[in-house]
Amino acid sequence: MSESFPRLSARTRRFTLGVPRGFTISPDGARVVFLRTRSGTDPVTCLWELDTETHIERLVVDPRTLDADDDLPPEERARRERSREQAGGVVAYTTDTAVTTAVFALSGGLYVTDLPSGGTRRLDIPGSAIDPRVSPDGRLVAYVTGGALRVQDLASGDDRALATPESPTVTYGLAEFVAAEEMNRMRGHWWSPSSDALLVERADEAPVRSWYIADPANPDRPAVTQRYPAAGTPNAVTELFVLGLDGSRVAVPYDDEYLTTAAWDSHALSIVTMPRDQKALRLFAVDPATGRSTLVREDTDPAWVDIFTGVPAHLDDGSLVWVAQADGGNRLFVGDRAVTPPTLQVRAVLDVDHDSVLFTASGDPTEIQLWTWDGHSLLPVSTRSGVFSGRMASGVGVLSEQTLDAEGVSTTVVRRDGVAIPIPSVAERPGLDLRVSLGRSGRRELATAVVLPSWHEQGSRRLPVLMDPYGGPHAQRVLNRRGGYLESQWFAEQGFAVIVADGRGTPGRGPGFERAVLGDLATPALEDQVDALQGVAEQYPDDLDLTRVAIRGWSFGGFLAALAVLRRPDVFHAAVAGAPVTDWRLYDTCYTERYLGHPDEQPEVYDNSSLFGDAAKLDRPLLLIHGLADDNVVAAHTLRLSSALLAAGRQHHVLPLSGVTHMTPQEVVAENLLLLQVDFLKKSLGE
Numbered sequence: 001m002s003e004s005f006p007r008l009s010a011r012t013r014r015f016t017l018g019v020p021r022g023f024t025i026s027p028d029g030a031r032v033v034f035l036r037t038r039s040g041t042d043p044v045t046c047l048w049e050l051d052t053e054t055h056i057e058r059l060v061v062d063p064r065t066l067d068a069d070d071d072l073p074p075e076e077r078a079r080r081e082r083s084r085e086q087a088g089g090v091v092a093y094t095t096d097t098a099v100t101t102a103v104f105a106l107s108g109g110l111y112v113t114d115l116p117s118g119g120t121r122r123l124d125i126p127g128s129a130i131d132p133r134v135s136p137d138g139r140l141v142a143y144v145t146g147g148a149l150r151v152q153d154l155a156s157g158d159d160r161a162l163a164t165p166e167s168p169t170v171t172y173g174l175a176e177f178v179a180a181e182e183m184n185r186m187r188g189h190w191w192s193p194s195s196d197a198l199l200v201e202r203a204d205e206a207p208v209r210s211w212y213i214a215d216p217a218n219p220d221r222p223a224v225t226q227r228y229p230a231a232g233t234p235n236a237v238t239e240l241f242v243l244g245l246d247g248s249r250v251a252v253p254y255d256d257e258y259l260t261t262a263a264w265d266s267h268a269l270s271i272v273t274m275p276r277d278q279k280a281l282r283l284f285a286v287d288p289a290t291g292r293s294t295l296v297r298e299d300t301d302p303a304w305v306d307i308f309t310g311v312p313a314h315l316d317d318g319s320l321v322w323v324a325q326a327d328g329g330n331r332l333f334v335g336d337r338a339v340t341p342p343t344l345q346v347r348a349v350l351d352v353d354h355d356s357v358l359f360t361a362s363g364d365p366t367e368i369q370l371w372t373w374d375g376h377s378l379l380p381v382s383t384r385s386g387v388f389s390g391r392m393a394s395g396v397g398v399l400s401e402q403t404l405d406a407e408g409v410s411t412t413v414v415r416r417d418g419v420a421i422p423i424p425s426v427a428e429r430p431g432l433d434l435r436v437s438l439g440r441s442g443r444r445e446l447a448t449a450v451v452l453p454s455w456h457e458q459g460s461r462r463l464p465v466l467m468d469p470y471g472g473p474h475a476q477r478v479l480n481r482r483g484g485y486l487e488s489q490w491f492a493e494q495g496f497a498v499i500v501a502d503g504r505g506t507p508g509r510g511p512g513f514e515r516a517v518l519g520d521l522a523t524p525a526l527e528d529q530v531d532a533l534q535g536v537a538e539q540y541p542d543d544l545d546l547t548r549v550a551i552r553g554w555s556f557g558g559f560l561a562a563l564a565v566l567r568r569p570d571v572f573h574a575a576v577a578g579a580p581v582t583d584w585r586l587y588d589t590c591y592t593e594r595y596l597g598h599p600d601e602q603p604e605v606y607d608n609s610s611l612f613g614d615a616a617k618l619d620r621p622l623l624l625i626h627g628l629a630d631d632n633v634v635a636a637h638t639l640r641l642s643s644a645l646l647a648a649g650r651q652h653h654v655l656p657l658s659g660v661t662h663m664t665p666q667e668v669v670a671e672n673l674l675l676l677q678v679d680f681l682k683k684s685l686g687e
Contacts, residue, residue, distance in 0.1 A: 005490045008428060010670035011041050013086040015483060018042070018427035019409045020400075022092070026099040029396035032413055032423070033060070033099060033115065035090060040428030045089035047102065049115060052396065052413055055421050060118050063089040063106055073108045073128035075144075075174070081631065081661055092131075096138030101154070103141045105129045110143055112154055123152060125159060130174065131187060135195035140245075142173070142189055142198055149173035149189060149200055151245065162198065162243045169206040169227070176203040176236040178229055181632065182590040183260050183307055190264045197244045197288060199252070199262055199269060207234035213631055217658035226631055231585050231592040231606075232599040240271065242288045252291045256282065258590065260307050267314040270296070274305065278594045281305040283312055283322070299324045303515040304594045306330065310349030310359070315375070321349060321357055325511050332359055332373060339373050345510050351392040358392040365447050365508030366438055366480045370399065387481040398423075402481035404436060409483070432489045434482055441501065441535030447478040447508070448532050450540065451488045451498040462545035464685045466496040467533060467564070467572070471503055471525045472556030473514065473595065478502045487674070491552075494678050495687065497544050499536050503528025519602070521584065521595055521609045526563050530571055547573075548685040552677060554578035555633060555662070558625075559611070562641070565622055566614035574621040574684035576677050579633045579662055582611045582641040586634065615644035621684035623653040625673065627660030653680070 009015065018040035024033040032050040037043065047061035072080070080091065093104040095115070102113045108128030113120040127145035134141050134154075142151050147165035149172040152158065163172035173189040180186050188201035208227035215221050229235045238259050240252035256273035260281065263270045269286040271293070280300045284293035297320070299305055308323040308330070315321065315334065322333040329342030332349070340346055340361065347360040347368060355375040360368050370381035370388040382388040386403035395416040402409050407430065411423040433454040441448040456463065468488050470477050477484060477500045488498045502508070504524040505517035516524050529551070537544045551572050553561040558580030564572040584592050584606050585599050599606045607613060622645075626638035638654065645652045655676070657669060664670050681687075 004671075005430065005432060005486075006671040006674040007667075008430070009486065009490075009674070010667040012428045013043065015040070015408070015427050015430055015486065017087060019425050020048075020411050020423045023391045023398045024095050024099055025391060025393035025396050025398065027097065027394055029394040029416060031099065031115075032396075032398060033093075033095065033102065034423065035093070036426070037087060037089070038062075039426050043086075043088050045087045045091050047090050047093060047104070047113065050413060050421065050423060052415055052421060057423070058118070060102075060115060061090055061104075061111075061113055061120055066106060066109075066111065066120065066122070073130065075130045076105065076108065076128070078631070081663065086663060094133045096134050097136045098138060101134055101138040103132045103134045105132050105143070110141070110152075112141065123154075123159075124157065125150070125152065131189075133187075133189065133191060135191050136193055137195040140195060142191065144171065144173040144189075147171040147174075149198070149243070151198075162245075163200060163202070163241070163249075167204070167206070170202065170204045172202050173200050174203065175201065176205070176238060177227070178235060178588055178590040179259065181588060183258065184309055185259075185261050190262050192264055192269075192288065193266045196246075197242055197248075199264055199271075199288075200241050200243050201259065202239045202241060204237045206237075208236050209233050211634065213629060213634065215628060215659060216656075217628070224631075228631070228634070229589045231587060231589055231596070233589065235276075235589055242269075242286075242291065250288065250291045252286050252293065254284070254293065261312075263312050265314055267318045268312075270312045272312065274307075276589075276593065277597075278304040278590075281307070281324075296320065297322065301325065301511075303518045306511070308346070308348055310351075313349060313352040313357075315352060315357075316354045321352055323349060323359075328512060329510055332357065332361075334373060340371075340378060342510075344371075345508060347507070350390060353392045353394065356392065358390060358397070360389065362508050365476070365502070366478055368479065385480050387479050402483060404434070404438070404480050404482055407482055430486050432486060432493070434485060434489050435492070436482075436485050436489070438478065438480060439539070441539065442528070442531035443535075444504070444528065444531060446528055446532045446535070447502045448536060449478050449485060449488070449500040450536055451485055451492045451500065452543070453492045453495065453497075454489075455493075456497075456543070458540070459542040461543075463495060463497040463543060464548035464550065464687060465533065465544050465546065466491055466498045466681065467529055467549065467551040468498050468500050469503070469529055469551070469553055469560055470555070470557040471501075471506065471529065471553065471560045472521070473505045473517065474507065475556070476502055476506050476508055490674065491678065494682070496550075496681075497540070499533060501529060501532030503532070517595055519596065519605050521559075522563055522567075523608075525560055526567060529560065529564060530568060533571065548687075550574040550576070550681045550685055552576040552578070552681070553580075556581065562611055562622060562624070563614075565620040566611060566617050569617070569620050572620065574681055576623045576625065576680060577638075578625040578673075579627065579630055580611075580624065580637060580641070581633055582637040584609050586637055586640075611641055612644045615641065615650060616648035618645060618648070618650040618652065621653070621680070623655065623677070623680045625655045625657065627657040627662060627664060629659050630662045632662040
């Protein structure tokens with residue numbers, strides 16, 4: 001008997017296990033190193049290498065042979081929570097420039113692998129290793145343990161601290177909470193190209209208020225203390241130093257609140273900073289000998305500036321590669337020149353290979369295509385409809401493709417001579433017959449996916465409707481790829497017409513569309529879900545029953561689901577709100593203040609986007625779900641809303657999840673959450 005979809009989805013971490021990822025191309029293009037689990041249900045990630053001449057894959061590191069346990073240090077668990085990493089084993093690695101030496105952390109141990117031979121050994125270190133990074137020349141490895149940044153000579157074993165924390169609240173070499181959670185910066189130290197120094201972040205969390213994450217199901221366990229920078233409260237104090245292997249220490253001062261990223265290549269040591277109001281982004285070139293910074297570029301915006309991954313970078317001639325808003329679009333700049341049109345929304349720079357830039361961009365918001373700038377012209381790399389990503393080095397490319405027509409992720413290495421070599425995925429097949437239609441709906445022509453049961457004959461009966469959005473900034477649901485609709489299709493198979501819509505604030509349609517939520521995270525998001533529902537109902541007049549409309553979501557989507565039944569009970573008849581943000585004063589500084597400003601300066605904006613003032617309006621079934629170990633959207637959000645609903649005498653349901661974080665990685669939890677939601681929704685809609 002085959003497994004049910006909920007069980008299989010949970011076991012496969014939503015069908016991500018077995019998909020190749022984390023690619024590194026050797027300078028000669030002869031080898032591609034990557035990560036992949038050995039099967040679609042195996043959670044242990046291994047390190048592999050592909051020979052591009054013979055097309056033969058080789059297993060380089062299998063963690064099961066290294067006698068490592070699964071006991072991760074707390075800092076590594078936090079780092080994985082920030083990066084939404086669901087697998088185990090070798091989940092991250094770095095290599096030297098020659099791609100002959102790789103280092104990685106495994107269960108707190110520090111390991112080095114000689115890639116040509118495959119030999120792996122554990123290094124002797126004083127503590128648990130976090131974020132190890134091998135030097136460009138392959139002789140040294142830098143890592144963090146106990147808040148100290150240390151360097152070990154791989155040949156001699158000499159291990160010494162370059163920086164030691166002055167107090168328990170200080171760390172060297174790690175990204176602070178908001179950088180990792182909201183700026184996509186997962187690192188806090190950078191090697192110099194000459195391997196003789198590092199740029200290192202010092203973060204002091206002393207000003208950040210302490211919160212306590214308890215596990216009420218296990219009262220014998222003490223609460224976990226966490227420094228959480230809630231909106232309007234102090235952030236960690238960050239500083240930068242250039243630390244030389246000769247013992248030198250040079251301060252790199254900057255005035256802004258946030259360090260968004262840094263880069264150190266043969267052309268420049270660069271840092272990018274942003275003030276707390278996030279209305280400017282400043283790129284500086286730093287003299288590593290003196291720490292003196294020179295402003296290279298400043299971008300401003302009356303709403304907020306966007307942070308793009310992959311920049312700053314440089315071509316071989318030193319030309320700056322950058323992404324910024326101009327003429328209503330997010331555009332790729334080379335030097336001072338915008339080389340993409342404003343109608344092509346650049347999403348990220350993936351690689352710079354000599355004089356070529358590989359980047360992702362969208363013309364149609366439901367697609368993420370691969371492009372290159374070769375120094376003279378724009379060239380499309382991907383030519384089919386879908387969602388693409390990739391890497392490029394030494395004229396060799398790695399192309400990852402997802403479409404609506406094919407299951408899973410397809411990965412191909414393209415050699416300089418044009419020969420294509422597949423890297424197989426061993427992910428499990430979901431076993432669902434997808435019936436997804438992408439289009440535009442409503443007055444604003446919102447990108448919308450309509451997911452119908454595979455067995456439904458159009459026009460034969462009206463189905464209850466399930467809105468299934470995220471609906472907030474930074475995340476997009478409506479994309480041309482099968483993997484994004486698996487859960488939606490499963491809900492459809494239970495008898496729902498499922499609608500997924502991306503409203504204002506979501507990425508893909510340019511800066512103006514995203515900035516429509518400035519000062520109000522509630523009204524535009526909710527209006528657009530109603531608009532999309534009405535638009536789809538006009539397109540499917542005989543298939544949707546608008547007297548039975550439910551909505552479900554997680555995180556921002558959970559906020560939106562609860563908001564829907566509180567403010568528009570005339571449209572929405574039941575809601576499942578998972579890990580919802582119910583009061584934006586309880587969410588972090590960087591995300592929240594970007595859209596709502598400082599709560600002391602604009603309290604009315606926070607009140608309007610809070611759910612508490614609407615508690616007395618609830619007269620529809622509402623199920624609140626929250627992991628009690630969630631350190632991102634803490635359980636206080638749900639508990640305080642529940643208290644407000646109780647005070648108003650409004651019936652509701654709360655499902656607390658003991659020991660569960662924001663990701664809900666536990667298999668049994670993930671499986672049964674889907675089943676419980678379907679049961680609740682069917683009963684609430686009278687099914």
